[in-house]
Structures are given as structure tokens and as C-alpha cells.
Amino acid sequence: MAQLAIDLSSAIILRQANRGNTPDPVHLAVAAEIGGADAVCLHIREKRDLVTDRDVNLLRQTLTIPLFLRAAPTLQMTGLALEVKPELVTLVAEKPQSLLIGGGIDLLVHRDAVAEVVTVLQASGLPVCLSVAPDPEQVKIAHRLNATAIEIYTGDFAQATSAARGRLAGAIAETVSYAAKLKLGIHVGGALDIPAIKRLIVHAKIDWFNVGHSVVARALLTGMAAAVKDFQHLIPRVPTAL
Numbered sequence: 001m002a003q004l005a006i007d008l009s010s011a012i013i014l015r016q017a018n019r020g021n022t023p024d025p026v027h028l029a030v031a032a033e034i035g036g037a038d039a040v041c042l043h044i045r046e047k048r049d050l051v052t053d054r055d056v057n058l059l060r061q062t063l064t065i066p067l068f069l070r071a072a073p074t075l076q077m078t079g080l081a082l083e084v085k086p087e088l089v090t091l092v093a094e095k096p097q098s099l100l101i102g103g104g105i106d107l108l109v110h111r112d113a114v115a116e117v118v119t120v121l122q123a124s125g126l127p128v129c130l131s132v133a134p135d136p137e138q139v140k141i142a143h144r145l146n147a148t149a150i151e152i153y154t155g156d157f158a159q160a161t162s163a164a165r166g167r168l169a170g171a172i173a174e175t176v177s178y179a180a181k182l183k184l185g186i187h188v189g190g191a192l193d194i195p196a197i198k199r200l201i202v203h204a205k206i207d208w209f210n211v212g213h214s215v216v217a218r219a220l221l222t223g224m225a226a227a228v229k230d231f232q233h234l235i236p237r238v239p240t241a242l
Contacts, residue, residue, distance in 0.1 A: 001204065001236035003038035005068055006228060007189070007212030012042075012050045014216075025051075026058045028216075028224050033065050035228025039087070041210060043070040045094060046077060056084055066242075068210075070131075073105065073117040082124055088242050089121055090129040090151055090187070090210075103190075104132035104153040107141040118145050127242050129187055134171040136178040149185025149242060151210065152176065154200070158191035165199075173203060180205040185242055197234050207240040 008025045015023055029040045040063060044051045059067055066087035071077035072094040081089045091114060093105045107114060107130065114130065121128050127148035132138035134152050142150045152175050157168040172188070179186050188200060189210030197209055211231055219227040 002206050003208050004232050004235055005039040005041050005208050005210045006032045006037045007041035009043045010213040010216040016050055025055050031224035032228045035225035036232040037228050039066040039068050041068040041070055046072055073114045078117050078120050088127050092131040107138050115145050134175040136175055139179045143182045150179055151187035151189050153190045154188050155190035158196040176203045176205050
């Protein structure tokens with residue numbers, strides 16, 4: 001069944017707000033691992049204004065679970081990924097004016113640029129996941145680009161009103177089904193919280209739930225290990241492929 005990846009981007013943004021050293025993402029990552037996280041994610045922006053080399057190096061030395069790297073599909077970030085050698089690279093749509101990710105990559109528009117990055121990463125033995133909208137057409141292109149997996153962007157679904165949620169849930173279900181037929185790894189991520197995961201866990205084909213802000217927010221009240229356990233209890237414990 002599914003596994004749980006913890007994205008520490010929100011904690012790193014919090015550190016940047018005070019321009020200090022806390023909260024330390026390495027400490028949080030270790031606590032997340034203790035709490036049962038199956039992987040830790042870092043979103044490294046092209047501006048390199050949040051995640052430091054020190055963060056990456058210490059996490060590589062400390063973690064015994066996989067490190068996933070999230071980055072824009074550019075040659076600069078490709079070079080960084082080749083240096084870091086994470087267990088998975090997820091290519092995401094990055095908005096320079098925003099600290100957060102604003103949706104999946106439109107592969108209809110950016111196919112050529114993404115194809116170049118995927119080819120370089122795959123040639124170096126790095127599995128590549130593409131963040132896309134819940135749309136089978138996007139999944140079809142991801143498959144043709146030889147992606148290892150897709151990450152279905154769930155931000156709109158997680159934040160939707162009850163009136164729109166049914167339509168978005170249907171789009172996600174259709175996309176999961178199509179990706180499974182193509183034998184792609186299936187991740188979901190974007191504003192996921194406990195209610196959203198409870199609605200999505202019915203899709204047995206989902207391999208990874210990528211959770212960030214909501215688990216960091218919960219950790220402010222309970223501590224990181226306890227917060228991860230709260231999310232991990234929702235997900236059946238059967239290892240899956242990337």
C-alpha cells in the first residue's frame with residue numbers, strides 16, 4: 001500500500017522568517033523518522049534562499065530513510081540533483097514570486113524542457129517523478145517522457161469547498177487509475193491534511209502521500225515525532241516501490 005513522505009519546506013520557511021538557525025530541519029527530519037516517516041523531502045528553490053548546503057549534507061549523513069529532492073526542471077537544479085543524489089527527484093512547478101509550489105507542471109507547455117532534464121537524471125540513475133495536475137493527458141505525457149512516477153497535485157482538492165470536492169475527487173480517481181494502467185509510481189501531494197488523506201486513502205493504487213505544511217503545523221503543538229505518527233496511522237504499512 002502507501003507510504004508517507006514528509007516535506008520540511010514549511011519548517012525551513014519558518015527558519016528563514018527569523019533569519020536564524022531554528023527550527024533545524026535536520027533535527028526535525030530525525031524526529032520525523034522516529035515518528036515513522038518513510039522518506040523526507042526537501043524543496044530546493046532556484047534562488048537557493050531557503051535550503052542550505054549544510055542542510056543537505058547533514059541530512060545525507062544522518063537519515064536512514066530516503067531523501068527526496070523537489071526542484072524546478074532547470075539545468076541548474078539538474079546539476080544540484082546530480083551532486084546530492086537523492087533517492088527520488090520530483091520536478092515541480094516553481095513560482096519565483098511565491099515561497100510555495102503552485103500546482104503541477106503543465107507538460108503540454110513545458111514538455112521539451114522537462115524531457116531534457118528527465119533524460120539527464122535518468123541517465124545518471126536517478127528516478128524522476130513529475131508533479132502534474134489530476135489530468136490523464138498530463139500522465140500520458142509523463143509516461144512518454146519515461147518518468148518513473150507522477151505526483152498528482154492535490155492542493156485544489158484539499159482546499160476545495162464541498163460543492164467542488166466531488167468533481168476534483170473524480171479527476172484524481174481517473175488520474176490514479178490511468179497512471180496505474182501505465183505502471184507509473186503514483187504519489188499525491190499539495191496541501192494534504194488529515195481530512196484530505198482520509199478521503200484519498202480509498203485509492204489503493206497510491207504509493208506515496210507527500211505531506212508538508214499540515215504536519216509541520218501539527219508538530220508545533222505535539223512535536224514532530226508525534227505529529228508524524230498521527231499521519232502514519234492513517235496509511236496501511238506495506239512497502240511500495242518509488
